[in-house]
Amino acid sequence: MTSDRPRKLAQTVVSLCVLAALAGVAVGLFIKQSRFDSGRPEHAAAAAMSFEHLLPDALMPMSPPERFTPATLWKKIDGAAEFYIDAGLAELSCQRFALAASPADWLELYVYDMAEWEGALAVFTPREGATAVDLTDRAYESGGSLFFVHGRYYVEVRAAQPTEQLAEAGMALARNFVAETRIVTAGRLDPAKLFPQSGLVPDSIRFKKSNVFGLAELDNVWLADYEIDGVKARAFISCRDSAEDGERVFAAYLDFLGQFGAERAWELLHRTGVTDRELSGNYYYIFYSGRFVGGVHECPDQKTAHQLAYELHDHVGSLQE
């Protein structure tokens, strides 16, 4: 009998542990289920970025600040949420402000913290009819609202109505945001220097964070549009972590095209690291050079694609010298 005692003690301890775990589950259930989620956004004023120190005299707060994380962003912008999340969104802070002299006129400030400058560029979408404004190097006005990139922030100042008073107040708020929000500029690639200038369509350089051309392996890509002798082409460049990673992405791109039946377009021997494919009358060129992967995607003219790909290859090579 005495030999049973340690065993019984052990069983009791184990049983108590199991009961404690079950109690923990019950407490967890209670906490979780006591917070009904009807899809409402929470006014997390304490955690949201504060904007009131940026307010020009013309504006006054109209609503409390709100904060949305990738998990809750849909509660603010619904079907557009994935667009920002895919580009690396850290959080969105926003708040509505009204004109002090005319409280029925209001605007809303959206500050998307995209974690990195490239992420902010990835969601900065040009609009037709927009007018460039002197605010940051990427900023425009459209329909009385402002859209701009400041460091890792993509910012929208959305005016409820396109009135002069709201536009002025919105611009003052935007200028205060730019002046008061510190950003890091060191170590940035200058995208304008990545691409050869001949044939480059002005203001067409943009950044895609993920799943570029539908290829999961191809991320953090700069894109640029070209028009050469009337033919439109799209060039791309991605700076990888290492030359090995560049070669891996190069191979994945070719494999991806191959899955759709793409075949070698030109029997000529290309330079090291450059190759081509033809698929349904479109031409694809890709190369790797050091840490860079680049190419021309889906160009309807082989000669144009070839010329642009080699110019790009040479240009990238000169960047690394």
Place this chain on the structure above:
Amino acid sequence: MSDPAVNNVEVSTRREFLGRCVKAGVTVAAAGGLGAYLVGRTGLAGGAEQVTLADYSVPAAGRRMAVVTGDNRADMVERGLAMMGGLEQFIAAGDRVVIKVNAAFASPPELCATANPDLVAKVAAMCLRCGARQVVVTDNPINDPVSCFELSGIGPAARRAGAKLVLPKADLFRPTTVAGGRLLRDWPVLHGPLDGADKLIGITPVKDHRRSGASMTMKNWYGLLGGRRNKFHQDIHNAIKELAMMVRPTMVILDGTVTMMRNGPTGGSPDDLEATRTMILSTDQVAADAYGAALLGRTPAELPFIAKAAAAGAGSADYQDLLSPPEELN
């Protein structure tokens, strides 16, 4: 003869074993019961009574559709309803009418991200003139409901027209399961305003949508869902199909007077909009969306939810036989 001491040990072990089994069973049952009770308490799932949305269509009216072009929404909807045979074909004296608007965002009416307040007011007023005993305007917006209804102008417009505004409180949701559905199972739906309603009218603008390609009449029912409904964006076309299976409306009104052509569903600038000067009224939500696709420069084939909803029996994308020549106003 067995050793009595050994027998005592065996009996003791068996008793202990049975006792522990009982204790373990009670513990598991208690934990499970507590979990079920807590889940049921929220009304999200389990516990709350399952509901099936009623059929609000008017079978005698059959499939009808009217297309009006113009700039004044109030005039256009009045003319469109006349082309449909008159609102009295659909609304009877004493009816309780629910108007499901798109009030998804706290956005001003000028940006056309939400149903137009003048249009909502006009339809509500016409229903009341037809003898409706009550007109309810409702939605479960993405943003804060009060801000959405007030800043979109829908709330004040509805009140001015004599309609009752119903905001989506937690106790108005009930779980529903769409028969034959794969996604909408045991999911909370804004049932309170629809409980006891006789007719249901959907009013929504035509918008670009990053996930589904378009937000029109079928997508408008997304605003009846509660919970973390964003999960349906991962399978958006099937989700819209199931929404169309879930709701059988009296009529839908698709407002393409001004269309959000890009950067939808939120937009943010008048530059995202184009005056497409078209309003579509239909008893067939699939037909309305098939027609509306063209306002966005798309074909029905480019919007997979249309074919899926048609295949599921929610309507027909073939609207040609429904159309009389569009009438131009203004």
